[in-house]
Amino acid sequence: MRSTAEARRVTVLNAAVSVFARAGFHATPVTAVAAAAGISEAYVFRLFSGKLGLFVAAAGACFDRIAAAIEAGAERATGGSPEEVLDAMGGAYAELIADRDLLLFQVQAQAVTDIPEIAEAVRAGYRQVATFVQSRAGASDAQVQQFFAYGQLCHLIVTAGLEQVPEPWARALTSGIRHP
Amino acid sequence: MRSTAEARRVTVLNAAVSVFARAGFHATPVTAVAAAAGISEAYVFRLFSGKLGLFVAAAGACFDRIAAAIEAGAERATGGSPEEVLDAMGGAYAELIADRDLLLFQVQAQAVTDIPEIAEAVRAGYRQVATFVQSRAGASDAQVQQFFAYGQLCHLIVTAGLEQVPEPWARALTSGIRHP
């Protein structure tokens, strides 16, 4: 027994988030995930119920990591006001997505929500994050909405590579956005 | 000669925007676009340089339609202040994307920006729209940024189907958003 199945699953999920993030669900063969995890394709199919099951599980892992980072960020808030807590959460999120895997995975997941299981996983992920943000920061609906609107703007900035574009319109969209 | 090639190209592009919007670039076979346009797959390959060329052309058509709608909306602004013009543009956009094809196509395009030609098409599209918004509304960088941030939030709301979710976190994210 080289390893337990449960430990393998964790390894595979980390690899899956990374690999699916780059090319998306349909363009990523399961062999690519298997190779990144260092095991055979056949064993990935034994550990998960299929490519879809693997992707849905990876989505869960992705949102878990985001929620954990935002939670840790909130702990570091200098004050207790909603604005300060939201700002600390935003900073933690900006740090987390510096490597882009988690951000790109979200974009990929949103793009395949025509598959009901994935749509449900996306909803569950945002439910987890949004309810935490709202309750922990004690923020108003409008503040929570703004928090997520600018988060989604980050998705556009990163996918379109706007931080590399020196033109005025791109500077307008990226100005003041932390990190990416 | 049943039709000119140029007229066929327009038909095919409209079909392509619709069909790619649903399942995305990789999951959409060219036969599906051909069927929606009412011609054979082989002829689609003669009209466009390949599946990628077709998608890039469809992206151009998509952003052209968005820019035209926003421009028309701006003409209907009740006043001349940046806020009023932006509001009219937002209203026009909300109307335009009621059928969801243009919105979902943007999401799909952003998801395949790892393909350089598509990334460039997405940048070109947002350049077209953002420069127009900024110059026509005479808005500040921050106002333009906010305009696009809430536009991107619409993408999340629609892809995740949040308008169907009765829970408080979903209401917070969708409150005040026009239409979708």
Added chain:
DNA sequence: GAAGTGTGTGAGTGCACACTTACAAACTAG
């Protein structure tokens, strides 16, 4: 040490799909 259980893989199988080719029909030019 035999039997059972959990971990792991190589070698398929079948199908979907991007793209090509050979060919046909409509139209145009002279």
Added chain:
DNA sequence: CTAGTTTGTAAGTGTGCACTCACACACTTC
């Protein structure tokens, strides 16, 4: 009418990939 051009297709071809199966090795239990 004929020769040439444009619009259009049916029928392939080759490849990549999701998923399976038979089999092997490690470890435990009695």
